[in-house]
């Protein structure tokens with residue numbers, strides 16, 4: 676595995692491969708890797724000749740009171756995991772390499788970036804879309820892999836690629852979970868044992884809501900009401916948002932008569948956890 680810290684170094688390695696028709700897949704991450712990231716890597720290795728993993732904790736997607744400086748980091752451990760997963764190239768730029776000067780230009784997702792998580796984290800999806808666009812221009816991959824756990828992020832990126840004609844196929848990968856259902860996330864490491872136990876309620880409530888939808892419940896209010904009661908009964912979990920959205924454009928649905936995604940965010944101790952579950956009414 677080759678590690679590259681500069682754009683020039685990475686391009687020097689990738690340009691000849693691309694010219695020779697070798698397919699390149701990229702997995703953008705912020706590091707502190709877990710089995711969820713490794714599933715993205717596994718898919719990328721299966722579907723491409725060469726895989727590039729990027730590790731960059733992007734400052735522009737964190738708000739001033741968010742956890743950029745304390746975001747978990749362990750580069751040596753990450754590199755060992757990627758080596759074991761047979762990754763070909765890892766790109767580990769410093770902040771100055773990606774932002775040598777303040778940007779004059781940004782990609783601003785409108786409705787999709789302002790709704791849901793975007794309401795609680797203003798500017799977050801501008802930071803994400805802009806750095807992902809930069810990474811696409813740096814790596815020039817044929818495919819890029821993103822987790823469905825960050826469902827709004829995946830939707831924003833799919834839409835950016837469609838709107839701006841990026842020549843990259845976006846692959847969404849199902850959420851990898853701990854045995855008890857908790858979605859894997861780098862920030863889970865910050866949960867105390869009690870908070871970690873309490874956090875299980877989120878995936879349990881999502882499964883409960885999805886089962887109601889699959890059994891034919893068409894009213895979002897009824898499904899959300901039941902889920903809200905389940906989550907609010909759990910001590911130590913502060914529900915921040917709970918929505919049932921159209922799976923394609925994330926618009927709120929008035930009646931569930933097709934594929935939807937249930938999205939939840941909740942504060943558990945120091946961590947804002949997010950999770951999702953897709954569901955659709957089963958044909959009777």
Ligand SMILES: Nc1ncnc2c1ncn2[C@@H]1O[C@H](COP(=O)(O)OP(=O)(O)OP(=O)(O)O)[C@@H](O)[C@H]1O
Pocket residue numbers: 703704705706710711712714715820821822823824825848849850851852858859860861862863
């Ligand atoms: N449990 C998971 N299953 C599948 N993909 C995941 C999972 N967790 C993260 N990913 C994906 O990995 C990519 C990199 O995510 P990131 O490095 O921010 O990790 P994270 O675990 O989501 O961290 P955070 O604690 O910031 O939420 C994203 O596309 C994200 O959706």
Ligand SMILES: CC(C)(CO)[C@@H](O)C(=O)[O-]
Pocket residue numbers: 703704705731733736803806807825828
């Ligand atoms: C896509 C991403 C790497 C952009 O910084 C980040 O938001 C993440 O890890 O999900």
Ligand code: BAL
Pocket residue numbers: 736737825
């Ligand atoms: N995986 C989402 C990145 C963030 O929380 O900033």
